[in-house]
Each structure stands twice: as C-alpha cells, then as structure tokens.
Amino acid sequence: MKQIYLDYAATTPVVKEVYDEMKDYFLKNYGNTSSLHILGQNADEKVEKVREKIKQKLNAKDHKVIFTSGGTESNNLAIKGLVYANKEKKHIIISKIEHDCILKTAKFLEKQGYEVTYLNVDKEGFIDLKQLEKSIKKETILVSIMHANNEIGTLQNLKEIGKICKEKKVLFHTDACQSFTKEKIDLEEFNIDLITINAHKIYGPKGIGALVIKNGIKLTPLLHGGGHEYGFRSGTLNVPAIIGFGKAIDVISKEDIKKMIDLRNYMIKEILKKIPTSKLNGPTENRLCNNLNFLFNYIEGESILLQLDMEGICISTGSACSSNTLETNHVANAIGIPKDKANGIIRISLGIETTKEETDIFIEKLIKIVKRLTDMSPLTK
C-alpha cells in the first residue's frame, strides 16, 4: 500500500538535496567549530555561511542567529532567557493559541511570580490588536505572538503587531516554525526583535532550529558551558544539522507555495461540499498555505485518523502533541468551539510533494469514513 502523507505540519521528510549536503559533515568534515585546526575552521566557515543565509532570508540587518535544538528550545530561550536577564520587568503578553512550548513556559513563569496576559482570539484565530495595545504596560518586557498557528493556520499580522510593540517600546518575539520559508517574514519591516525558526518543517533535519535576536538584547542562557553561540547557548554545534538547515531554506519554491494554496482551496471546497457535517476551522484568508482543519459533527477525530491510517493515509487530530493526552485542545477552546464538539477535529497539512491525485484519494476515503462513523453515532440527528 502506497502511503499518503498529509501531516507536513508535524514534520517533513528530509529531501535528497538536503541529505546529500549533510552527508560529508558526518563522514569527512566532522570538525568541531571551536577547534583551531583546519577541520574545525572549515566547519566554522560553513556554519557562518548558514547564519548569513538565514539572516538574508529574514532580512535581518542587525541580528544574531543562535542555533538551538529546535523550536521548543528557541521559544524557551526567548521567553525565559529574556525575563531572567531583565529582572526589573515582570509582565509578558502571549496569545491563547500559542504552541504548548510557549504556553507552558508562561505557566512556569507565572508560578515564579511573573504576570502573563493571554490575548483572546476571534473565531478565526486572530488576536485583537486593540486588546494587545491596551495590555501593554510599563512592566511589560515582551510580546510573543506566533506567526502561523500550527493547528488552524491563522497568519497573524506581524507588521501591525511589530508597529504596536515599537511604539510602546516592548520587545516582540514570534514563533515562525510553521511559516518560515512559506510566508514573507521581514524582520526590519515587521520590527521583529526575536524569532523562532526550525528545520524539520521545511524538509531539513530534526533537532536543529534557531532563535534570531536583535543585537543588544540580553538573554540568560538556559545551557551554560563553553560559551558557544555568543554565550547564549553552550554546546558543540550540530554542524551536519546546521548545514542541512541552510540547504533546506531553498527547498520550498514560489511555485510550490502556489501549488499548495490551490490544492488547499480545492480540498476545502470539495470537503465542505461533499460532507454536510463538516465545518472549516480557521480563516479563509490570511491562512498558512498548507494548512487545513475541519470539524465533523457527531464523530471523533481519533476514529477518523485511525481508519485513515489503516488505509495508508497520515493526518493528525488537532496538534500531534494533544492526541495522546485527554486534554481538550486549547486552540479549539480559544476559537469558541464547545467542548462537546472539540473531539471531532482533524488537521491535514500539505507538502511540496502532495499531488491532486493524492488529495482526491484522501477526500474519497474521508467521505466514506465520516459517513460510516456518523451512521454509527447516537448523536446524529
């Protein structure tokens, strides 16, 4: 059975050109970037090129690139690192639909006496810019709002958020793991002080990400040691992964994005038309190019997932993190989906390899599965 993978928001494969580029750095160019000999210096030179490439991609004129183990570490470093280094200000602002690694970091800080404002979102997942503006006070050190939501694909207006943060003189961090290389991000134009990105959502390897920060920002490191990464993140650099990260930046082309948008819109139209109990979650405009999220009345998402999996199709219920716990999905909650319906949600995310044929097979199977489960449900009207 040929697998159809429609869970690219969870992770992507490493594409061949990225893998090929990495290979030498395991086998031949294995030097430690801190070493003064030729092997070390060669590796260091290549890593510096990746730093420059990331800065170029983000139009980062006055920033440092700190390599980390991925999105979770970058987000932890951005928030904890910043508040620990700036003890006089004890208030941060985030949204209610941030990834767990932001939400749980915020909860952790609350227990230590910090104050957190959780911004509401509307039914499409957008924050209210006026509420943001009103929430900023003189104790506020940081506003952290994700760019593209990992579950419902909402793209926040980074430019407007950045403008408000600049006017109010607070730092602005964004988690752009889902949107990096898929959507326009310009650190200068959007006034972004800190940004989280990673490689395994863009056809690069797992275990590598970066926090890009404006020069002059102080952070208390989470990992102390040899003083790598400007002293913000000690630990020998993961050179092969960094090389792969650098190569992965070029993988998604403008044509790929256009193709994913067309397929996404086609699927939304087809599913809403052919499954009367379905509802689209998230926005129709300003939506991440590869994200789809649906709610099906009267049935459970996990059952849809399981049967699709048995038939060779990989999707997700809500976010991959929440499917193994019984906690209700916080994003569904925040966009006003009642708890008794929040179990009927699935997320589909497209990749550059996804074909129309695959999406048609998926839709055909989905229709049958939803019908079977709906017929079985006692709640069907």
Add this chain to the structure above:
Amino acid sequence: MQNIKYSKKVKEHFLHPHNMGKIKNADGIGKLGNPACGDVMYIYLKIIKKNEKEIIKDIKFQTMGCAAAISTSSMITDIVKGKTLEEAFKITNKDVAKELDGLPPIKMHCSNLAADVLKEAIKDYYNKQKNRKIKYEKTACYKCCDSKKEMD
C-alpha cells in the same frame, strides 16, 4: 507521552463492528457518556422470557467515540447476546477490555464504558417492569473532561 497502540481485536471490531444500530421498541435502553470526553454510547435490548428466565434476544449499539469506545461496544454485544440478564449484569468494563486483548491505559478511563451502558439498559428494562429496582456502581469516568486541567 504514551503511544496509543490498539490490539488486532480492537482494530477488527472498530472496522467491522457487530450489532451496530438501533432496536425499535426496545425493552431496555441505556445511554451514557460525555461528548466533551468524546465518548457517548447507547445500548438497546430486546428481552424474551424462557423458563422463568429473561434472556437477551437481541442487542444493538450506537456509539460516538474512539476505536476503544466503538470496539468495546461491539464486543459487549457479542459477549451478552443470548445470555440471561443475571449473567449479563455481572460483566464488567474490565472483562470487556480483556476480551479485546486489552486497551491502551489512557483509554481504560473514559472510553471503556460498555459494561456500564449495558447495566444502564438492564436497569431501564427492570424499571419498566414495575417494582423491580436495581443498583450498580459505574466504573468509567464521565466527568473528568469537564474539569479544567491545570497545566504544568
């Protein structure tokens, strides 16, 4: 994080459930579950009397839920069909899970409710036969998903 791995039997019952549907003019109906937890189960009974004994002649279910909820529903209908009410009443949620070669631990709590629902249906049947009351303790959880969980 735990992985949800279902047994072969669970998957079979999930894909091809037995006795799915409704019984018109059922003699007893049990309805339990909480949509917020993602599991709701109805069981319908048709009872006949034979030599002073009440026997489950037919049983059907309707379930909204995960594979654990669906497969336990299907399994319990197989277990009790043709049994006396007394015998059927003794079946526990644990028995059902065992017959399915086990359920993932996370599913034992909310989704393993078929035996409770069956008892509810038997209770309903007894209630309709005047002056016959019956009591039992539910063993699945029906409220845990309502309470807000504190995040670590």
